[in-house]
Amino acid sequence: MKLLDVLRKEAVLVNLEARDKKGVLEELTVPAAKISGIEHSKLVRMLMERERLGTTGIGGGIGIPHGKLKELGTVILCAGLSRKGVDFDAMDGRPVHIFFLLFTPEGSTELHLMLLSRISKLLKNDIFRQRLADAQDADTVLEIIEEYDEEP
Template identity: 50%
Template sequence: MKILDYITADTILTNLQATDKKGVIDELTEPVAALTGLEQRNIVRVLIERERLGSTGIGDGIAIPHGKINGIESLVLGFGLSRKGVNFDALDGKPAYIFFLLLSADNSTGLHLRVLARISKLLRDQDFKEKLKRANSAQQVMDVLSEVDEDF
């Protein structure tokens, strides 16, 4: 399994316009809802409920909103890039610029955790993060991911 197995160009947004956490979640879920056929408001609800347990803003300019939802066939990833940064209640108090959205079925705990761990590990690499920040298109994001993507 690779990250590129779960993300498509349609779920990559390289110029988020949102200025707050709810807005980012709304923006990121729109293409994911279109791809999966799930109602956007249900996806948003799941992600907001997860945020209430603790922020998925992990710090260092990164947030990984994630959740589990009924009715999804397989794990789906979305990506967003904010040029201005958004307060996502990160652990370090700094704005988030890079967002990975992860949605999976209620019963896919193992895969959900493996993908979260893989994304977290990749985002520890400063060079990788800088390349993502410079991406201006979905294809450029896919290209950056393909440089580091390997089976996990």
């Protein structure tokens, strides 16, 4: 499964305004709530509980908040860019600029891990990461992902 199989244009936010973790999660979950029909506050609460277990700010300016929901019928992937950077309690202590938010149905552990791995692999590519950070609109973000996200 490629990322563009689950990432919809309306779920790409290129100008996140929030300056803290909760604010970013609130922004990123707006399209997720619309797509899933699940209450926005429930999505934020679930992600904040997950963050208490350990940060999803993996370093290098990247955050991959994620979770599983039993009432979810499909995978939801959102992407966000913060121009100023966000204090996301990243492992390296640096601000986070690139976010991928992933929700999967509760029983889909293998799919969940595969998508997290795919996102992480893409973001290890310095050129991909820089091009993504510089993208000015959702169409450009999708084009960049399509260019780099090849089948394994």
